Amino acid sequence: MNQFLSRRTFILIPTMSILKIIFKPMQVFASSLASKEEWNLSKDEWKSRLSQESYYILREEGTERAFSSQLNKEKRKGVFHCAGCDLPLFLSDNKFDSGTGWPSFWDSIQGSVATKVDFKLIVPRTEYHCSRCGGHQGHVFNDGPLPTGKRYCNNGLALRFVPD
Numbered sequence: 001m002n003q004f005l006s007r008r009t010f011i012l013i014p015t016m017s018i019l020k021i022i023f024k025p026m027q028v029f030a031s032s033l034a035s036k037e038e039w040n041l042s043k044d045e046w047k048s049r050l051s052q053e054s055y056y057i058l059r060e061e062g063t064e065r066a067f068s069s070q071l072n073k074e075k076r077k078g079v080f081h082c083a084g085c086d087l088p089l090f091l092s093d094n095k096f097d098s099g100t101g102w103p104s105f106w107d108s109i110q111g112s113v114a115t116k117v118d119f120k121l122i123v124p125r126t127e128y129h130c131s132r133c134g135g136h137q138g139h140v141f142n143d144g145p146l147p148t149g150k151r152y153c154n155n156g157l158a159l160r161f162v163p164d
């Protein structure tokens with residue numbers, strides 16, 4: 001009995017603390033729903049605007065293969081826009097090499113993204129999407145560099161880079 005209890009506690013405690021770190025209360029929005037009426041497009045309208053790959057990421061919350069995006073290595077100065085509606089989301093000044101294989105940023109342009117929690121990998125993660133067209137961009141984690149401590153892990157296929 002004692003042995004059983006201690007084993008249980010051993011497993012439970014680290015799991016609970018990990019969940020507590022990840023599962024911080026955040027604003028909950030329905031992803032893929034546009035906040036602006038003119039961006040509430042039908043599936044077919046989105047399919048005609050986007051490549052098949054970008055549609056999968058932006059409209060079906062897909063994830064591209066790590067290290068597959070050219071934007072991962074993009075080091076020029078400029079602005080990263082939503083590939084769905086062209087809203088500016090990230091500045092090159094806030095980009096960093098996270099080593100994960102996805103374009104990573106420690107901050108987003110104010111008001112450009114909204115978040116919700118998803119359970120696709122069972123463990124809750126904070127999904128974020130374009131605040132205008134609702135297109136899924138990536139996930140945000142609390143292990144990024146200072147000053148924010150955030151890591152926006154973004155799909156390159158969901159972005160369009162505009163150099164200065």
Ligand SMILES: [Zn+2]
Pocket residue numbers: 082083084085086087130131132133134135
């Ligand atoms: Zn957008």
